[in-house]
Amino acid sequence: MSEQGVVAMSECLFRCNDIGKSFGEHPVLEHMNFALNAGEVVGLVGPSGCGKTTLLRLMAGLDAPSSGELSYRSANARRAYIFQESRLIPWLTVMQNLLFVTGKSAEGQVLAREALLAVDLAAYAGHYPDQLSGGMRRRVALARALAYGPEIFLMDEPFAGLDFPLRMQMIEFLNALFARKSMSVVFVSHDTRELVQLCDRVCIIGGTPATVRNVMTMMPKLGRKDAPGYLREMEDEMLRSMGP
Amino acid sequence: MVLSRFYPPAIIPPVERIGSALQGIVQSDVFFADLFATLFRVIWSFIASLVIGVGLGLAAGVRKAFLGVLHPVMVLAESAPPVAWLVVAILLFGMGHAPSMLVGMSAAIPIFFFNTVSAVKSLDRNLLEMAGSYQVPWIRVFFSVYMPGILLHAVSASSSSLSVIWRVVIMAEAFTSARGFGPQLWGAYLYSDAEVVYAYIALIVMLGFILEFGLIKPVSGWLDVRTGGGGNE
Numbered sequence: 004m005s006e007q008g009v010v011a012m013s014e015c016l017f018r019c020n021d022i023g024k025s026f027g028e029h030p031v032l033e034h035m036n037f038a039l040n041a042g043e044v045v046g047l048v049g050p051s052g053c054g055k056t057t058l059l060r061l062m063a064g065l066d067a068p069s070s071g072e073l074s075y076r077s078a079n080a081r082r083a084y085i086f087q088e089s090r091l092i093p094w095l096t097v098m099q100n101l102l103f104v105t106g107k108s109a110e111g112q113v114l115a116r117e118a119l120l121a122v123d124l125a126a127y128a129g130h131y132p133d134q135l136s137g138g139m140r141r142r143v144a145l146a147r148a149l150a151y152g153p154e155i156f157l158m159d160e161p162f163a164g165l166d167f168p169l170r171m172q173m174i175e176f177l178n179a180l181f182a183r184k185s186m187s188v189v190f191v192s193h194d195t196r197e198l199v200q201l202c203d204r205v206c207i208i209g210g211t212p213a214t215v216r217n218v219m220t221m222m223p224k225l226g227r228k229d230a231p232g233y234l235r236e237m238e239d240e241m242l243r244s245m246g247p
Numbered sequence: 248m249v250l251s252r253f254y255p256p257a258i259i260p261p262v263e264r265i266g267s268a269l270q271g272i273v274q275s276d277v278f279f280a281d282l283f284a285t286l287f288r289v290i291w292s293f294i295a296s297l298v299i300g301v302g303l304g305l306a307a308g309v310r311k312a313f314l315g316v317l318h319p320v321m322v323l324a325e326s327a328p329p330v331a332w333l334v335v336a337i338l339l340f341g342m343g344h345a346p347s348m349l350v351g352m353s354a355a356i357p358i359f360f361f362n363t364v365s366a367v368k369s370l371d372r373n374l375l376e377m378a379g380s381y382q383v384p385w386i387r388v389f390f391s392v393y394m395p396g397i398l399l400h401a402v403s404a405s406s407s408s409l410s411v412i413w414r415v416v417i418m419a420e421a422f423t424s425a426r427g428f429g430p431q432l433w434g435a436y437l438y439s440d441a442e443v444v445y446a447y448i449a450l451i452v453m454l455g456f457i458l459e460f461g462l463i464k465p466v467s468g469w470l471d472v473r474t475g476g477g478g479n480e
Contacts (some may be wrong), residue, residue: 063380083381090377094395103391104381151381 023070046202083148118150268442284426292351300359308367347419366400
């Protein structure tokens with residue numbers, strides 16, 4: 004199935020062309036077509052276990068596709084993967100966790116400091132991960148990705164395990180960050196509420212093996228607040244597309 | 248104290264006689280020379296075992312081929328009695344420091360090796376995958392992820408290694424050296440000087456405790472706090 008609304012490669016940061024992935028005899032993804040444009044936040048939603056994380060791992064280069072190809076606008080496109088867990092190194096401080104990715108050069112230190120400022124955690128640079136709350140650890144993981152200076156952010160359910168108020172707080176925080184930094188993001192979630200608030204476009208995947216079932220282009224984020232019922236409507240449509 | 252009532256003083260002397268023998272040893276001219284000779288062998292055996300055991304364990308933990316080759320060698324080293332190593336070491340190196348150090352190493356290297364292999368295998372794969380996804384250079388991954396994880400296991404292994412080295416070095420130096428607690432203990436036994444024998448045993452046990460609780464435990468405790476603090480939900 005081809006994706007709706009795909010733009011020319013010049014604006015497109017990367018594209019999955021007819022990607023398939025099998026584990027042994029078991030196909031997980033099939034004929035997957037997907038594109039990410041510069042400055043766009045694209046959501047991937049589908050039922051649990053449908054292959055969202057598998058697709059994201061293919062995009063990150065952590066796994067290789069069984070068929071099809073991934074094409075990038077620039078050959079060495081830097082991709083930062085934000086995992087479901089923070090994956091912070093427990094014996095390193097917050098700053099050292101960032102320097103682990105950027106290196107200790109003067110430039111690396113500047114990038115790390117700027118990233119901590121961006122996530123409002125500059126005051127916690129000397130803290131260890133176990134001294135931070137769950138939400139703060141997620142923000143450190145986000146800062147690590149920012150410090151890496153990627154073209155593409157790949158977020159795999161970054162709010163998994165957080166309670167509702169913290170999740171809402173993180174959504175607000177991310178929306179502000181996306182706008183400020185003009186980030187290009189693939190955001191995986193099974194929570195439709197997160198996706199309608201964060202994404203410009205949402206790809207609904209499902210089936211066995213999984214394919215793209217529908218692509219929903221959202222109205223600009225600024226207008227969403229003034230359109231009563233819009234988010235609810237989008238959420239309902241998303242749920243309908245995901246099917247039973 | 249109880250046993251000394253049932254055995255003659257030549258076998259189990261009264262505690263007060265052992266105490267005065269201990270005082271005599273500590274105040275003797277040769278005490279520090281003996282202490283340093285034994286500590287020299289123990290410490291160098293320990294350092295060499297740590298470096299070799301951790302180095303080989305790291306290689307075996309990362310590459311299965313190394314594990315296949317080294318595992319049987321380490322099992323062999325571990326199962327051979329220290330006295331067998333001692334005879335071989337005397338044949339190879341003659342008398343002096345080397346044989347007792349080699350015997351100490353033969354006992355401690357397998358402990359460090361097996362602990363390091365298990366440390367590498369129990370490293371958090373998620374951290375390694377994260378490092379891979381951010382294309383972190385291997386040298387930085389080694390010093391920031393591998394080394395701290397291994398260090399904790401190495402310190403745990405240090406406790407058992409040190410006590411093993413302490414015991415076998417004192418045994419080995421009794422036969423291969425003129426200076427050290429081992430030769431003094433053996434000499435006291437040969438001259439049937441029971442007070443001195445027990446005084447040296449008490450001294451050896453006390454020094455073992457000091458090394459364990461004064462050095463290994465504090466370092467291990469500090470590392471445990473820093474490396475086992477969690478941080479990922």
